[in-house]
Amino acid sequence: MKSFLETLKNAEEKWRERWRESGIFKPDEGSDKPKYYLLEMYPYPSGTLHMGHMRNYSIGDSIARFKRMKGYDVLYPMGWDSFGLPTENAAIENDISPEKWTERCIEDMKEQMDSLGLSYDWDREVASHWKGYYKWDQWFFLKFLERDLAYKKEAEVNYCSECETVLANEQVEGGRCWRCDSLVEKKDLDQWFFNITEYADELLEDLEELEDWPEKVKKMQQDWIGRSEGAEVLFETTDGEEIPVFTTRPDTLYGCTFMVLAPEHEISEELAEGNDEIEEFIERAKRLKASVREQKGKEGIFTGKYGVNPVNGEKIPIYIADFVLETYGTGAIMAVPAHDQRDFEFAREHDIPIVPVIKPEGEEDFEDLDEAYEDEGVLINSEDYNGMDSEKAWEEITSALEEEGKATREINYRLRDWLISRQRYWGCPIPVVYCDECGTVPVPEDELPVELPTDIDVDVAGNPLKNDESFLKTECPECGGEAERETDTMDTFIDSSWYYLRYCSPDFEEAPFDEGDLEKWMPVDQYIGGIEHAILHLMYSRFFVKVLRDMGMCEMEEPFERLLTQGMVLLDGEKMSKSKGNVVDPGNMIEKYGADTSRYFILSAADPRREVEWSDEGIESKFEFLRKVWQTVEESDFDGNEDIDLENCNLRDRYIVSRTQRVADEVAEDIENFRISDGLKKMEHFFDELLKYRDESEETPERSKIFSKGLETYVRMLYPFSPHLSEEIWHQLGNDELINEVGWPESEDALIDERAERGEELYQKLRDDIIHIKNITEKEPGHIRVIVAEKWKFKAFELIQEKLNEMEKPDMGAIMGDLGGEFPDKKRELSEIAQKAVKNPGKILDRDVDHEFETTTLDQIKARLEREFETEIEIMKAEDVEDEKADRAEPGKPGIILD
């Protein structure tokens, strides 16, 4: 006999081939099925698949297959985020061109993806380094330029000397490069930007529409955008200079006792010219900023200048201090030490007066603060505004200043424009040339793409494009004279901002996408990826779609309808990473256990959103489980295609039939809600129930049919998770069609049998009780009596149930009042039952109160119990038994006597 592993491997090869031939992974053109666009974040082609990928794609593929079974027209594509710095480095290391390296990596990864059995439609593959793709990056750039959404300016930018390129704000994490973790420096450079701040408000507001995004991701974007409402207030110095400041608290203006400038502020720089002390301070502050981010001290220096508080004419000192950010607001602040903790600390250190102007409501004395009071309250020390609520004062003070022309209401954002230039080779060239005559000239659309030269020596310092004459030298599109190309390439996040649109029409040549196809497939119904893109990729993509909408190229507002952020894969509680050397290679795992086992394990070990702990025993046990499934089929005769004759079914038969219906619906619901591991657990439980049923019940034609049907249902449910094995089994069972065509098992209401389910419950409870009693008495009974409660108790329970349902809250008196009359001679027993009912209504409410049913059910259960306990069972009526245990019997809970 073949080993199970061999079986798996054979099935993998065989079905992968058959699926490919059948074209079931391609969207069903022209069908009227509802569309479903399922997307995983396209990977950077590093050459090897890691566990994170493996998990991501296992989740995605199971959803894709499930949705196809459920009758959706599924678009499930894959592609490559193939531009980027690591490739350039790898290429140098391996002495090969980045292009060749990339293509080799793609090939390798594709093979690994195939070995997992992922059901992508490879006809739609895209890769950002393909000319046919990045041409449209350039096209978008030109469009952005036309709309003033792309511009070049000299600015202080983040520079990573390790990567030898600049970075966008989003790509700096805690002062370090997101990719290589080295410290980021500030540099003044002339760079290209996308004007994402233009869309700040919309990006913020529309977050609310994204109902099926994780709250966490929305919150992160919200914080990143960082909108704050306030006013820009114009302060004058005693020398007549004007210094605008931004504040969100105009209501505290009377408490402003000094001003602070950022070290990079224009006036700071001017002052440094003639003052060594100031110059030195500024230099030091700048250096500190770049290196030691954690330092919290508020260092500052007095400028010798004074400003004038515009509301009360007070003369206030102006300082330069490192805690004021040049990049936020105007780079200068009005300091209100009484109501801002940072200002408070600074004032303490420099002996500046602290004047409270807002006191908490109801408080009397409010002087001598220990810390700043930052909440709302009532104004004090504020002339005409005293006694006013801070909220109202905010408005009035602002309006008053506005009238004098000393303030304007402003909204400020933390979000900065997106710096898209990169001084690296392996990226999409920015389609611009520089001409001495005409200046900066965009490359005309019909000359796109500006091709990235591929026969080039990349092992040089700096950007290799600068050394490549044939690339560099060009004609000016306007005057025809000599010109030089822009050598910066685009941030690769531009590539990934619209790739999901390209999948809709990957071969379209007239435009980045065909609008009709876009209309059909977008938005993405389900996006799956890592949390690390919470801000970067997900915000840039949203921005792109909004711009495209304004260009009239699409109608949607948001690209991704639902977002799922998967958890990490851990080993011994730690994140797997190359640097820690604790990686488990998916390739080895597939080799050893097969693709189906690997997929099954990673999906069953934890739900997609959570972290998952890798475990050798875990995958081993799943391998065994699947082997059991396989063996079960091997040893079974199959006749699932014949109709079941319910007339000839006993209670248990009907129960299994009923379960078979329900489990399909339950598991489907779990999958819809990404509770995949729950669903798999239910399936396993169902499978074990089936086996028990087969082994424990009498061999009848119906049993065989019911078992087969159950097995068939199980196998179909297994398909999204372990598709090869399940397809193999399915055909082994005598079916010709592919599971994909047959679809998800639909439940038949007519086959759902609540009585049978109740019967099974009764059996289980009874069995548990008998075992329990056996355990505490340590008796091995030779005879068991099972006693149905007296008939009147059924009636009494029923009445109590009615009462409980009527009553707002359980009331002992009311229950007894009505029941006492009904059963005058049972008052003592009744009061016990009623007490129980009041104490725990749930325990009474779930009872089955059908005496007839219980009696006949027990008769049917009898034989099964006898087999289970290998002893004689006698079913009796309490009315016929003289024993206190018989008196204790209740509906749904028969008395038990072990003899």
Place this chain on the structure above:
RNA sequence: GCGGGAGUAGCCGAGCUAGGUCAAAGGCGCUAGACUCAAGAUCUAGUCCUAUAGGGGUCCGAGGGUUCGAAUCCCUCCUCCCGCACCA
């Protein structure tokens, strides 16, 4: 500091968005039994305390509260994890 998430039996982990059927699913580990020459695998039962009849007690980070009734709702506190971090 701000924000988000979480604290459940030896461990992992459901349940907690609709309070009662929760001593609290499932898995792992452990114990006993079956099987076996034996081990492993598998199957069965047990695994908070107590009890030779299905019961009782205590329990879901700590402490209060609401309720006839709380793991589930409210308040306070403690601890852990994650994200942002001097954004005026």
